[in-house]
Amino acid sequence: MAISNDYHVEVVKTEVVLPASVIQERILPLSNLDLAVPPVCVHVFFCYEKPPQTSFASVVSNLKSSLSRAFVSCYAFAGRLVSHGVGDLQMVCNNKGAEFSEAYADTCLTQVEFCNPNGAIEGKLVPQLVNDSEGNGTPVFAVQVTQFNCSRIVVSCTFEHKIADAFSANLFFSCWTNLSRNEPIESITPSFTRSILVPRDPPVYCSPIEEMYMKVVPSAESNMQIAQPALASRIYYLSADDIIKLQLSANQHGNSYTKLEAFSAYIWKLLIQSQNMEDAQNCNISIAVDGRSHLKNIGMPANYFGNAVLAPFASARAEDIKKEPLSWSAKLIHDAIYSVANEESFQSAVDFIEISKPSLVFPKIYRNKDEPYIIVSSGLRFPLYKFDHGWGKPRLAIYNLPYTSGYVMPTLSPYGDGSWLINMNLLIDQINAIESHPNFFSRLISPNIFCDQKNV
Structure with missing residues (x-):
């Protein structure tokens, strides 16, 4: 067909x-x-x-x-x-x-x-x-x-x-x-309480937050729109066996990294390896960290409705990412995540944004278009395949941010066997480069995903 x-x-x-x-x-x-x-x-x-x-x-x-x-x-x-x-x-x-x-x-x-x-x-x-x-x-x-x-x-x-x-x-x-x-x-039922994410009196922030966000003077002309370069989007299938192999590779020498950390390190490394970059060029990766579990001790409800995410990022030279083992990149990502996985970091972010007003605050990973970056937002804990309106569960569920360059979102596949679907929005030349790399998991999803039998 x-x-x-x-x-x-x-x-x-x-x-x-x-x-x-x-x-x-x-x-x-x-x-x-x-x-x-x-x-x-x-x-x-x-x-x-x-x-x-x-x-x-x-x-x-x-x-x-x-x-x-x-x-x-x-x-x-x-x-x-x-x-x-x-x-x-x-x-x-x-x-x-x-x-x-x-x-x-x-x-x-x-x-x-x-x-x-x-x-x-x-x-x-x-x-x-x-x-x-x-x-x-x-x-x-x-x-x-x-x-x-x-x-x-x-x-x-x-x-x-x-x-x-x-x-x-x-x-x-x-x-x-x-x-x-x-x-x-x-x-x-969602909770719309706004009593948690309010500035302290007086507002005060820790230094890592200043490394994560930048102040931007607002202008009516720009309205803070993100530049929209020519992007390509793809959805790939990643088997449970491949995910485990990535994690085992990252966990050599007694390390203990999650599947998401191992995958993020892999895709970061692959992006850098597949492009012709100067060895000294900086390359960045951001991992979205949800604050709901970290703020529950001060009263944030588990069903909080709004944005409760920080965007820490790791940065390294292209030369180091290419030559060092996967575990090296995974450690940078792990450390970036855990640098903000606490109550103080989220409260500091709220305070930093308050102190910065009337300037706007923007994730610093966007600051330099000449530094390649990836933003990984995990959808692995979302029950996408349970959203049944009464006539059956979805055969395919997709989150897409079409105008966000560098966006990578892994979600569980519809098969329920530990495999993932990976939605990636990258620059066209980046997609072409990584798809031609011999270590890339080059399996695009196919219409067979709608068939009764597992066949991607």
């Missing part, structure tokens, strides 16, 4: 889904960690088999009804992001709801090149966040449900990253799917 990105999607209906019951309008302050997130939207795709014994119209009706009920508890996604000046943002929870689009694709889902999401998905299956025509601000969430010729369905969502990290979005998806199945949501 021919694989192609040349297919047409027709949006036949778009409406605004409102909360099932009106809540009192309120302002949900953005925390300082929210403000430090780059201005990007996150796209999420859930691919489902043909729903048995129900029509597409019934599926759409159920999705809209359960989404409306989910907005009652997850009211932030039904609000608007309002700007009162450069760098001055507020989340207004005003019950305005989110756009819900119904669409049809003129091909079979198995003919779509999902291994290349930027080419195959973006612009076709992705809902856009459009400014409110009534001047109420910018929506922060949107949904598009697309039926293919084969009757398979893709539920795709877009959300504003400044409002939520991936953990928060998954809380929302859990609530939504539970309500679709008429199951309780009390144990997974």
Whole structure:
């Protein structure tokens, strides 16, 4: 069966889904960690088999009804992001709801090149966040449900990253799917408390935070947008055996590194080895660290909704990354992670951002475009394949940040056997270079991922 990105999607209906019951309008302050997130939207795709014994119209009706009920508890996604000046943002929870689009694709889902999401998905299956025509601000969430010729369905969502990290979005998806199945949501309802991520009095920060973030004077012209170079996106399959081999290689000489640390070291090393770089050139890798577990002693709820992530990074010369063993790179990554895996680092970050105002704060890894970098954001603990709306679990689930260069996100595969899917957005020449490297795991996912038998 021919694989192609040349297919047409027709949006036949778009409406605004409102909360099932009106809540009192309120302002949900953005925390300082929210403000430090780059201005990007996150796209999420859930691919489902043909729903048995129900029509597409019934599926759409159920999705809209359960989404409306989910907005009652997850009211932030039904609000608007309002700007009162450069760098001055507020989340207004005003019950305005989110756009819900119904669409049809003129091909079979198995003919779509999902291994290349930027080419195959973006612009076709992705809902856009459009400014409110009534001047109420910018929506922060949107949904598009697309039926293919084969009757398979893709539920795709877009959300504003400044409002939520991936953990928060998954809380929302859990609530939504539970309500679709008429199951309780009390144990997974998001918490919007903002009493934890507030500056101390007086604010004070430790020096590692200053190494992680940079102050940027805001300007109305730039609006702090990230440069959008020509990127290529790919989704690869990595077997459980390959992951274990990477970990064993990193753990030689009595080391003890996690699978994520070993994989991150591997992809960092591979990127540097596959390109012609000066030996003295600095190369960086950032690993997202979730603060929820580190802040629980001061009252952060496990179901905190918002951004609770720091972005420490390791830096080394290209020569050292290339010549030293995998364990050497893994140690740099391990040390970077654990330098911020504590309560003080997160409180220091909040204070540093406060002290920096009115300047904006931006991850320092973006500061020098001439220094290659990778940003690894792990989705390995997210239950993507449990998001069942009542007609079956997803066959494929994807997080994509199409405009974020250097983005690498491993998630569990749908097979449940310890294998991973790796979504990478890199510069085109970087993708070409690493795919041609003899040590690269060159297995793109294929449409066979939708088949009953395991065959990637």
